[in-house]
Amino acid sequence: MNDSQSLERFRRRGKALSSALAKEMNRVGAFHAAETFVIDVEASNRCHATCDFCPRDRTPHQGFMSQDTFGQVLNRAMEFRDIVQEMQAGRLDFSFCGLGEGALNPLLPGFMRMATDAGFRPCLCTNGDLLTERRSQELLDAGLCDIFINVGALNEEYDRVYGLSFERTVRNIERFMELAQDRCHTWIVLVDYRMDAEHTARVRAFWEARGVRRFYPSPMLNRTGAIEHEVLNFHDHAMEASARALFDGNVPGCYAPIQCIVIGYDGNFYLCNSDWQKEEAAGSVFEVSVTEAMRRRLSRARDRNCSICQRCNHDPLNQVSRMLAEGAEPDLVRASVDVLQQRERSADAFLAALARRGYLADPAGLASP
Numbered sequence: 001m002n003d004s005q006s007l008e009r010f011r012r013r014g015k016a017l018s019s020a021l022a023k024e025m026n027r028v029g030a031f032h033a034a035e036t037f038v039i040d041v042e043a044s045n046r047c048h049a050t051c052d053f054c055p056r057d058r059t060p061h062q063g064f065m066s067q068d069t070f071g072q073v074l075n076r077a078m079e080f081r082d083i084v085q086e087m088q089a090g091r092l093d094f095s096f097c098g099l100g101e102g103a104l105n106p107l108l109p110g111f112m113r114m115a116t117d118a119g120f121r122p123c124l125c126t127n128g129d130l131l132t133e134r135r136s137q138e139l140l141d142a143g144l145c146d147i148f149i150n151v152g153a154l155n156e157e158y159d160r161v162y163g164l165s166f167e168r169t170v171r172n173i174e175r176f177m178e179l180a181q182d183r184c185h186t187w188i189v190l191v192d193y194r195m196d197a198e199h200t201a202r203v204r205a206f207w208e209a210r211g212v213r214r215f216y217p218s219p220m221l222n223r224t225g226a227i228e229h230e231v232l233n234f235h236d237h238a239m240e241a242s243a244r245a246l247f248d249g250n251v252p253g254c255y256a257p258i259q260c261i262v263i264g265y266d267g268n269f270y271l272c273n274s275d276w277q278k279e280e281a282a283g284s285v286f287e288v289s290v291t292e293a294m295r296r297r298l299s300r301a302r303d304r305n306c307s308i309c310q311r312c313n314h315d316p317l318n319q320v321s322r323m324l325a326e327g328a329e330p331d332l333v334r335a336s337v338d339v340l341q342q343r344e345r346s347a348d349a350f351l352a353a354l355a356r357r358g359y360l361a362d363p364a365g366l367a368s369p
């Protein structure tokens with residue numbers, strides 16, 4: 001990258017960070033283009049916790065990823081990493097997350113070892129309940145580099161909201177950090193399920209006092225309408241027409257399908273991690289490449305009739321409608337609209353570059369689902 005490109009990138013970053021999108025940057029991101037792609041693997045979509053804010057019980061089918069499926073996931077990930085490197089398009093991260101508790105799958109440490117041996121630096125999202133000494137050691141020995149532990153509440157409230165034991169989770173996390181030392185970064189995910197900044201600040205202070213230095217703020221998501229909340233209800237939203245006008249009628253699609261490549265336990269590529277009801281599969285890792293799945297998923301996210309995007313708080317039209325309803329400053333709204341439009345252009349440019357290099361099965365059908 002030359003000096004003027006770096007300067008331009010710096011300027012755009014500043015703009016994105018000062019837009020109203022910044023508060024959601026840990027999910028769909030706030031930048032004009034992906035600098036990091038993520039392969040997000042669902043080792044399990046079963047879960048033994050009962051977090052109030054998580055619609056895990058709405059998934060139509062549940063299971064664990066098999067060894068065969070994971071082998072093919074890894075092949076697809078390596079294939080895509082080569083493409084990203086060849087195109088100098090950024091970095092590819094490897095995450096074990098998805099929609100359930102991956103640590104329930106007994107094959108997880110083996111998957112982690114395979115990902116590490118393939119040259120990835122894997123991370124894991126977990127509720128922390130299963131981090132016994134033995135399981136922690138296995139995961140660390142298998143090359144776990146970053147762990148994101150979802151603990152957005154304290155004491156009895158945690159027991160009630162998560163359906164797990166706070167005391168046990170705290171013990172597990174403290175032991176994990178001791179075993180990990182500097183082999184793995186420990187992050188506490190601050191899920192803002194109460195939509196109350198003071199509450200997340202108290203949770204953060206609790207963990208800071210125990211030596212945690214990394215926090216991952218996670219704003220409340222409506223999971224495409226699976227979670228009902230008056231602020232996150234986009235059905236017939238009062239500000240939708242005004243938001244549409246700001247896009248001059250040309251509403252961009254969501255960027256999640258480009259940035260985060262979600263692969264379900266069953267080996268299907270899904271639209272995104274908000275697709276709780278597994279409505280939007282884009283083919284299986286045994287049939288299609290990451291790039292082809294990306295093309296299919298992006299065209300679904302751009303289809304204004306895609307019912308799951310219509311209901312989701314990450315959809316650009318819904319994001320801007322919400323900003324208007326919350327009375328955001330016009331400059332912030334304008335900056336956000338700019339970023340969302342830039343992302344649409346950068347997604348188009350990425351797909352066109354893939355097509356030119358022959359990485360799309362159906363380049364002529366760029367606009368079709």
Ligand SMILES: C[S@@+](CC[C@H](N)C(=O)[O-])C[C@H]1O[C@@H](n2cnc3c(N)ncnc32)[C@H](O)[C@@H]1O
Nearest residue numbers: 053054100101125126127150189191219220221
């Ligand atoms: C679905 S969980 C799966 C991995 C693991 N079971 C866990 O809890 O980390 C992944 C992340 O989604 C977050 N999450 C779940 N429902 C959410 C919601 N409605 N809004 C914001 N974050 C949510 C959790 O806090 C967790 O960090």
Ligand code: SF4
Nearest residue numbers: 047049051054100127
């Ligand atoms: S957020 Fe994670 S731990 Fe909580 S119910 Fe959902 S999948 Fe389980």
Ligand code: SF4
Nearest residue numbers: 254272309312314315
């Ligand atoms: S459902 Fe649609 S709008 Fe929501 S995160 Fe997924 S792709 Fe984006």
